[in-house]
Structure formats: C-alpha cells, structure tokens
Amino acid sequence: xxxxxxxxxxxxxxxxxxxxxxxxxxxxxxxxxxxxxxxxxxxxxxxxxxxxxxxxxxxxxxxxxxxxxxxxxxxxxxxxxxxxxxxxxxxxxxxxxxxxxxxxxxxxxxxxxxxxxxxxxxxxxxxxxxxxxxxxxxxxxxxxxxxxxxxxxxxxxxxxxxxxxxxxxxxxxxxxxxxxxxxxxxxxxxxxxxxxxxxxxxxxxxxxxxxxxxxxxxxxxxxxxxxxxxxxxxxxxxxxxxxxxxxxxxxxxxxxxxxxxxxxxxxxxxxxxxxxxxxxxxxxxxxxxxxxxxxxxxxxxxxxxxxxxxxxxxxxxxxxxxxxxxxxxxxxxxxxxxxxxxxxxxxxxxxxxxxxxxxxxxxxxxxxxxx
Amino acid sequence: xxxxxxxxxxxxxxxxxxxxxxxxxxxxxxxxxxxxxxxxxxxxxxxxxxxxxxxxxxxxxxxxxxxxxxxxxxxxxxxxxxxxxxxxxxxxxxxxxxxxxxxxxxxxxxxxxxxxxxxxxxxxx
Numbered sequence: 363x364x365x366x367x368x369x370x371x372x373x374x375x376x377x378x379x380x381x382x383x384x385x386x387x388x389x390x391x392x393x394x395x396x397x398x399x400x401x402x403x404x405x406x407x408x409x410x411x412x413x414x415x416x417x418x419x420x421x422x423x424x425x426x427x428x429x430x431x432x433x434x435x436x437x438x439x440x441x442x443x444x445x446x447x448x449x450x451x452x453x454x455x456x457x458x459x460x461x462x463x464x465x466x467x468x469x470x471x472x473x474x475x476x477x478x479x480x481x482x483x484x485x486x487x488x489x490x491x492x493x494x495x496x497x498x499x500x501x502x503x504x505x506x507x508x509x510x511x512x513x514x515x516x517x518x519x520x521x522x523x524x525x526x527x528x529x530x531x532x533x534x535x536x537x538x539x540x541x542x543x544x545x546x547x548x549x550x551x552x553x554x555x556x557x558x559x560x561x562x563x564x565x566x567x568x569x570x571x572x573x574x575x576x577x578x579x580x581x582x583x584x585x586x587x588x589x590x591x592x593x594x595x596x597x598x599x600x601x602x603x604x605x606x607x608x609x610x611x612x613x614x615x616x617x618x619x620x621x622x623x624x625x626x627x628x629x630x631x632x633x634x635x636x637x638x639x640x641x642x643x644x645x646x647x648x649x650x651x652x653x654x655x656x657x658x659x660x661x662x663x664x665x666x667x668x669x670x671x672x673x674x675x676x677x678x679x680x681x682x683x684x685x686x687x688x689x690x691x692x693x694x695x696x697x698x699x700x701x702x703x704x705x706x707x708x709x710x711x712x713x714x715x716x717x718x719x720x721x722x723x724x725x726x727x728x729x730x731x732x733x
Numbered sequence: 734x735x736x737x738x739x740x741x742x743x744x745x746x747x748x749x750x751x752x753x754x755x756x757x758x759x760x761x762x763x764x765x766x767x768x769x770x771x772x773x774x775x776x777x778x779x780x781x782x783x784x785x786x787x788x789x790x791x792x793x794x795x796x797x798x799x800x801x802x803x804x805x806x807x808x809x810x811x812x813x814x815x816x817x818x819x820x821x822x823x824x825x826x827x828x829x830x831x832x833x834x835x836x837x838x839x840x841x842x843x844x845x846x847x848x849x850x851x852x853x854x855x856x857x858x
Contacts, residue, residue, distance in 0.1 A: 382767070397825070398796050399771045591770065591796055661774045663794050684796055685773040692773075715799075 370415035371508045371566035372573055379587055386590060387479035389416040394589035401592040402687040405555050408584030409514035411576055412593060418482025419507045419563065420475040420489060424498035427471050433632050434492040435463065436615060438625035442467045447535045447552055451615055451623055452485055457637035458611035459618070461485050462603065464552060466537045474503070474548075474563075478605045492633060508569035512576055512585070513559030513596075515731075520580040521560050525549065534558075543575035554593060556600025556729055595684045598693065601655065601727025607666055607681040608653060608695055614638060616645035619653045651678060652703035655728055656721040658692035662714045664721070669713040670696050677702045680712060688729050695726065735853075736762060737829055742852035745803040748829065749846065752839050756811055759804065760833040761793065761824065764856040769795040772821040777802070777813040777835050784810055784835075786843045791834070793824065802834065805846065812836035 367390035370376075376383065376392045384393035392413060394401060404410045422431060431439040437450030447466045451459055461481035466474045477485040482504060489500045512521055522529050527540030527549050537550035545568040553559040564572060577585065594604070603609050608618055615624050616638070624638050644650075656664065663685050670678035678698030686693040694712065702710060705725050711718035740748040746765035750758040766772065774794035784790040784804035791802035813835045817823050823832040847855060 382770075393797075394770060397771050399822075595796060661794075662776075663774060663799065665799070685771075685794075 368416075370413055371569040372413045372415065372510075375570055375573060376413065376587075381587070381589060384590065386416060389479060391416055392587070392589040394591045395587045398589065398591040398595070399687045401586060401588040402595050404584060404586045405514045405557055405588060405592065405596055406688060407515065408586075409512060409516040409520055409580050410555075410588035410592070411573065411580065411585055412511040412513065412588050413569075413573070414509040414511050414561070415507070415566070415569070416479035417509050418477040418479055418485065419503040419509075420477065420482070420486050421501040421503045422473045422475060422489065422498055423471060423501070424496075425471055426497040427473055427499075429630075430489070430493050430496040430498040430500075431465060431473060431475075432628055432630060433496070434489055435465070436624040436632065436634065436638065437465070438628040439465055439473070440628070444470065445536055445538050447537055447550060449535070449623065451609075451620070452488060453614070453634035453638065454611060455634055455637065457614040457634045457641050459605075459609045459613055459615060460488060460611060461605055462609055466548070466550060468537070468539075468548070481605060506565070507563045508566040509561060509563055510569060510572055510576070511553055511559060511561045512580070513553045513555045513588075514557050514585075516580065516583040516585065517557075517559045520576060520583065520585060521549075523579045524575050529560075543572050545572060547572065554602060555596040556602070556727070557596075557731055594682075595687060598682050598684055598695065599686055599688050599727065599729035601695070601729075603653075603695075604682060614641040616641040617650070621645060649700040651697040652700050653681075653726065654678075654696055654698050654703050654705075655724040655726045656680070656683075656694040656696055656710070656712065657689065657724055657728070658694075658712075659720045659722065661692065662717075662719050663692040664694040664696075664712040664714060664719075668694075670698050670721075671711050671713050671718050672702055672707075672709050674718075676713075677710070686728060693728050694721070698723070736764075736849040738849045740829070740849060741805075741846040742849065742855075743803065743805045743846060744855060745805075746856070747803060747805045749805045749842075755838050756836050757806060757839050758833050758836050759806075760828055761802070762852070762856070763828045766825045766828040766832070769793060769798070769800060769824075771796050772824040775817050775821045775824065775834065777818065778804075778810045780810055780813060782810045784808060784837060786841065793821075804837070806837055806839050806842040808837040808840040810835055811838050
C-alpha cells in the first residue's frame with residue numbers, strides 16, 4: 363500500500379495561498395492558512411471557505427436503495443424526502459459505531475452517503491457486504507467529487523451571487539442540484555461549524571474555478587480560506603461529535619448521547635437492532651458515562667485522553683479539547699460518570715500533566731448561533 | 734522569514750540574545766511560532782528559578798498542541814515577559830521582539846548554539 367498522501371484537486375491552490383498542510387486520514391489537507399483563530403472568528407462572524415474533498419462519497423442507487431439503507435444504517439431513511447438530507451450512523455452487529463454519516467436523497471431511487479475520510483473504506487465495505495439480497499447498487503464515488511464548503515453568516519449572500527439556485531427555498535439539511543459559477547454542483551445546506559452554510563459537491567476539475575469564484579464573491583464581506591484546525595474548534599464549540607474522539611466502535615449511539623438517531627420504529631430488521639435495543643435500555647436504567655462539556659477556569663488546555671478527576675479520583679476522560687476562540691477559554695468534551703455529569707457539579711477538574719485544573723461542567727453545546 | 738544575525742539558536746528552536754551585563758533574553762523562533770500555530774497559553778519560568786541548558790523550563794500551548802519550552806542556557810531567571818502571559822499571541826506576531834519569553838543571568842552556556850545561518854539551514858531541513 364502506498365504511503366504517499368492523497369492530494370485534493372485544490373492542492374496547488376492551497377500551496378499558492380501559503381497553507382500549512384497536515385496529514386489527515388491519508389490526505390494532505392490544509393491545517394490553516396494563517397491564524398486558525400482568525401479563521402474561526404471569520405466563520406462565526408463573516409464567512410470561511412473550506413476544502414473538504416477528503417470526505418468519502420458513496421452512491422447507492424436502485425429500486426431497493428432505500429431498503430438497503432434502512433437495513434444497513436440505524437436511521438429511518440425511508441422518511442427522507444427527495445432533496446433532503448439526514449444525519450445518521452452505521453453500526454456493527456454489536457451496536458458499536460462504525461461511522462457517523464450524512465445521507466442525501468438525490469432522486470427517487472438515488473442516495474449519496476457521505477462518510478468521514480478515515481472511515482470511508484470501512485463504510486463502503488460494510489454497505490457492499492450488507493447489500494446482498496437487495497436490488498441496489500453501491501458505488502464508490504470518492505474520486506468523483508471535490509467538496510467545497512462555504513460557512514458563516516455571509517455565506518448565503520456570497521453563494522447567491524454566483525448561483526441560479528433558489529437558496530432561500532433550500533432549508534437546513536436539504537440539497538439540490540444547481541449551477542455554481544457556471545458549472546454543475548450539488549448544493550447542500552449542511553456543515554460542521556454550527557453556522558449557516560453550504561457544502562458544494564462538484565467534479566474535481568471544476569473545484570479550482572468554483573473556489574476562485576467564491577473567493578472573489580466573498581472578498582468584500584470578509585470571506586477567508588479556512589483549514590481543518592478551525593473546523594475542529596468550530597465543531598467543538600457547537601458540541602458536534604468527531605469520529606475517533608466522541609464516537610468509536612467501543613460505543614453505541616446511546617453511549618454517545620445520540621440515541622435519537624436510532625429509529626427502532628422503522629419497519630424491518632437493521633444491523634445492530636438487537637444490541638442497540640439492549641443499549642437503549644441500559645442507557646435508560648444505568649447510564650455508565652455521559653458526554654458533557656467542560657469549561658476551564660484557568661488557561662491550560664485539556665486534550666483528548668486526559669483524565670477528568672474529582673477529589674483525586676478519575677471520573678471520566680476528555681475526548682476533545684481546545685482553546686475556544688468564542689468563549690476565550692479552554693473547553694473540552696468529555697465522558698464523565700453519570701453521577702458527576704450534572705451541569706454545575708462541584709469540584710471537577712482535568713488532570714493536565716499532573717496538575718488538577720478546575721473545570722466547570724456544562725451541558726453541550728458551548729455555542730449556539732442566533733437564528 | 735529571516736532569523737536575526739545577532740542572535741544564537743538551538744535545535745529546539747529557541748533563540749538567545751547576546752548577554753548584556755551577564756543577562757541574556759530567550760524566545761522561540763518565528764519558524765517555531767509558525768509551526769505551533771496560534772499560541773494561547775504560555776507557562777514561563779518564574780523570576781528566581783534556576784534553568785538548565787537543554788532542560789524544560791515551561792510550556793507553550795497552541796490550538797492543536799502543547800510544546801515544552803527548553804532553556805538554551807544555564808542560569809538564574811531574572812525576568813519573565815508578563816506581556817506574553819497576558820497576550821500569548823505576541824509569540825506569533827513578534828517572536829524576536831515583543832514576544833520574548835524570559836531573561837537569564839547566564840552561568841553557563843553550551844557550545845553547540847547555532848549561528849543565524851546555521852539555524853536557517855537547520856530549520857529548512
């Protein structure tokens with residue numbers, strides 16, 4: 363297997379912009395262009411432009427495409443209307459989370475599953491394996507798309523100026539085919555930042571032109587290119603889980619506080635149903651740990667894997683942590699024993715290289731945009 | 734980026750000024766500041782602490798990581814930059830000037846400190 367990093371269609375452009383690049387799930391991706399804090403603030407207050415071409419697109423088509431997805435995923439995909447999207451998960455037989463996904467319904471019998479880059483092959487393999495007996499085709503479309511996101515309060519105005527699509531009619535978690543800067547694109551009102559914004563799936567050969575058109579359209583309103591570093595702090599403030607941190611195969615959606623994505627009421631069996639029913643009951647009667655937010659009183663930053671402590675005893679573990687540009691303090695998401703997970707629990711700290719730094723327990727998210 | 738000629742450097746990316754009245758100033762290089770990203774927290778040695786060349790004496794925390802701060806020389810700390818403690822972004826905006834970290838009364842320095850040209854070659858690496 364080659365260890366050379368994969369490059370997106372925008373690679374040369376990132377380098378010309380002076381991006382600091384990083385390896386992410388085998389891809390060479392922009393970490394930041396200049397200051398990641400400025401990039402974060404731009405998305406919260408103006409707009410930011412992201413290359414997310416590392417995300418894994420898988421197309422499922424055919425008369426029984428929806429039946430396959432209802433069987434393979436934990437969500438009720440048959441209730442997703444044409445042109446709409448749904449956040450969902452794919453689990454193992456034992457209920458462990460393989461990945462979290464967005465499923466877009468592109469047509470009557472056509473769906474696009476978007477997986478995390480690190481799990482795209484796993485999701486593809488699982489869907490292919492679970493497709494047996496269904497009249498449906500699973501297609502690896504990872505190389506068919508580049509993905510550009512424009513996120514932030516100015517993003518509707520920016521995109522509107524270079525598309526003929528009806529953005530006002532495009533709701534959150536909806537997607538429609540349209541033309542952006544003269545080329546075809548699937549325009550989705552989704553994101554991972556906690557702000558209004560759009561994700562544009564387009565042919566790789568069109569990526570550079572669309573990126574430049576968006577840059578030009580956003581010039582007067584403060585749009586700047588943004589890297590994965592600020593994407594992480596944006597999603598963290600918004601309380602959104604990241605696979606490999608809050609979500610793993612060792613956890614069910616119920617353990618992650620996301621049991622609502624599991625739809626037992628849907629007809630027919632689905633992979634993991636039995637184990638998830640048991641997990642739902644466990645979560646109800648004897649929750650082991652809960653996902654909470656932590657806000658630092660001091661300035662040292664908690665990182666994934668650090669212990670959460672109370673009275674010298676370990677009561678949990680940090681899964682994600684970073685300095686929050688919006689709050690001006692370090693924040694973390696952590697799994698904490700249910701007994702100590704209530705907001706305002708006294709005496710909770712994080713062990714930061716041997717020192718127990720005081721932290722406030724809060725409910726997630728840390729940040730919610732004003733609509 | 735250019736590394737000032739009058740400073741000397743370590744392979745841990747600290748710089749050291751020429752001592753005046755026995756006191757030298759320590760900071761991290763622009764290369765290191767860029768590699769760290771936005772510095773959000775600086776834990777500096779306290780005045781009166783003894784630091785030892787090549788040993789950790791503090792930490793710099795950025796959005797993505799935390800890095801140990803190494804002292805390039807041995808001696809007693811006679812000053813720490815409160816401006817950086819209050820506003821760690823100075824390390825990014827002015828690493829060789831307002832973003833200096835601490836001052837040491839030099840008791841001994843290692844022989845392997847790099848010149849500006851040597852460090853430039855090293856960090857281009």
